Amino acid sequence: MFVTPAFAQGAPANGDTNAAAGTQPAGQTHTETGVAHDDHATGVFPPFDSSTYASQVLWLVITFAVFYWVMQKVIVPRVGGILEHRHDRIAQDLDEASRLKAEADAAVETYEKELAAARVKGSAIAEGAREAAKAKAAADRTAIEAELVAKIAAAEQRIGDIKAQAFGEVGAIAEEATSAIVDQLIGAKASADDVRAAVSAAKVEA
Amino acid sequence: MANDPTHQFQVFKIVPIEIGGIDFSFTNASLFMVATVACAAGFLYLSTANRGLIPTRMQSVAEMSYEFIASMLREGAGSQGMKFFPMVFSLFMFVLTANLLGMFPYFFTVTSQIIVTFVLALFVILTVVIYGFYKHGLHFLSVFAPSGVPKVLLPLVSSIEIISFLSRPISLSVRLFANMLAGHITLKVFAGFVASMSAMGALGIGGAILPLLMTVAMTGLEFLVAFLQAYVFAVLTCMYLNDAVHGGH
Numbered sequence: 001m002f003v004t005p006a007f008a009q010g011a012p013a014n015g016d017t018n019a020a021a022g023t024q025p026a027g028q029t030h031t032e033t034g035v036a037h038d039d040h041a042t043g044v045f046p047p048f049d050s051s052t053y054a055s056q057v058l059w060l061v062i063t064f065a066v067f068y069w070v071m072q073k074v075i076v077p078r079v080g081g082i083l084e085h086r087h088d089r090i091a092q093d094l095d096e097a098s099r100l101k102a103e104a105d106a107a108v109e110t111y112e113k114e115l116a117a118a119r120v121k122g123s124a125i126a127e128g129a130r131e132a133a134k135a136k137a138a139a140d141r142t143a144i145e146a147e148l149v150a151k152i153a154a155a156e157q158r159i160g161d162i163k164a165q166a167f168g169e170v171g172a173i174a175e176e177a178t179s180a181i182v183d184q185l186i187g188a189k190a191s192a193d194d195v196r197a198a199v200s201a202a203k204v205e206a
Numbered sequence: 207m208a209n210d211p212t213h214q215f216q217v218f219k220i221v222p223i224e225i226g227g228i229d230f231s232f233t234n235a236s237l238f239m240v241a242t243v244a245c246a247a248g249f250l251y252l253s254t255a256n257r258g259l260i261p262t263r264m265q266s267v268a269e270m271s272y273e274f275i276a277s278m279l280r281e282g283a284g285s286q287g288m289k290f291f292p293m294v295f296s297l298f299m300f301v302l303t304a305n306l307l308g309m310f311p312y313f314f315t316v317t318s319q320i321i322v323t324f325v326l327a328l329f330v331i332l333t334v335v336i337y338g339f340y341k342h343g344l345h346f347l348s349v350f351a352p353s354g355v356p357k358v359l360l361p362l363v364s365s366i367e368i369i370s371f372l373s374r375p376i377s378l379s380v381r382l383f384a385n386m387l388a389g390h391i392t393l394k395v396f397a398g399f400v401a402s403m404s405a406m407g408a409l410g411i412g413g414a415i416l417p418l419l420m421t422v423a424m425t426g427l428e429f430l431v432a433f434l435q436a437y438v439f440a441v442l443t444c445m446y447l448n449d450a451v452h453g454g455h
Contacts, residue, residue: 046215046319047387052235053321054228056217059236060316060325067243067300072292075250079272082257082265089259 174199211394215318215387235322238307238314246303271299275440282444287451293333294447297326298440305386305432309425317435318386320379327378330443338450349449378442385435389428396421 046052175195182190221232253264261269275295279287301317308315316322338346350367351360399417403410 046212046217047383048320049217051229052217052233052319055223055230055233056235056319056321057325058230059232059239060322063236063239063243064296064300064326064329067247068292068296070243070247070251071296071299075247075254076272076292076295078254078257079250079268082254082261083269083273085257086259 171196171199171203174202211391211398214314214390214394217314217319234314235316235319238304238316239322242300242304242307242316245307246299250299271295278440279444279447282441283448283451287444287447290333290447290451294440294443297330297443298436301326301382301439302433302436305436306429308386308390309428309432315386315390317382318390320383323379323383324375326382326439327375330378330446331375334446334450337447338453341450342453345453346450348453374442374446378439382435382439385431389424389431393421393424393428396424 044050175192178195178199179190179192182188182195217233217235219231219233220237223230223232249264250268253262253268256262256265258265272295275298276288276291279291279294283290304316307313308318335346338349342348350364350371352363352367355363396417400414400421403414403417
């Protein structure tokens, strides 16, 4: 409450701190321990109060040595280990990924090779089937044609036979008819030889 | 009331310890160093307890901070510098956690003490010097003599290099200390304006809006600074380690 801006500005100077230090013990109840610091309220600007140096150096050395030891023995190896482990793990995962990719590529290649082979095989089978069907059709056709030719020949043979037979019988019928006609006309029996000769002559004329 | 903006940097004893006449008391600063270590180590330990192949959110935060520092160190000091990984990672996590814990109201900011940042910086520089001489012997001194410099200019360049080398622990520690200190003081001053102006009646309450907005904005900025300073500390550590690992320029 006593502090005015003028005081605050002047405070770092020794004279004012001296005055302030004199008033302090009365109002100093908020410090953590409540210990009155009459020892160091010497009026010197606190950071330049050399009476505290020995204690500060000692405790700094102790605390910093402990801190350094903990850092060197525990923290640095641990954090370094974590980072290295992560680095290794990432490298390992990348390796694994590239290995899997190579495997996948190989599988794709195999697949395509097999697909091509299957395609070739498929078209060969189709071609073979087509050829076989064509050959069978041709064979069937020739067989049927041969059969038909044979049948036609047999039929023609029979027609020829029948014709020859018919022509053979024509002479006998004509001789019979001629002898009957001669018998009716002249009432005398013509000799079989005459009739036959006459028919043959007529046949030749016809 | 504790409106003194430097009060937050007071160191007071919790368990008084005195050895050989020197005060080694367990103080609030010690308490917050223990808290910083407990939070940082506890977070990293518990978040990675499952060793999940697929990280949880917390585990990926732990992994991100690990990989962040690992790539920073690899770029800064090459793969040979990776043997310093536990050191750089510890420094980064310690400073970051201490800075972030300091953002809680009423919490002590470990890194706002020049002695703390100086010891951390000294740790880095001593590591560089000891490892540099162990690895390169006296050739390590060639970091002070850049190659390709004319002989005439060598004394001048070398003295500049030596001064810059000696100023490294100072710049490394003061940068972190001053950033944390200034940020916390500024925050406290603006927050103090809000309290003291609003005590001055209606007009004061109206006027307190501006410092209140400023306080909110500053808080965001301070979170950025808390991370940024831890980052800068780690980056510079990597650059200095590069000298130790690879010798000259």
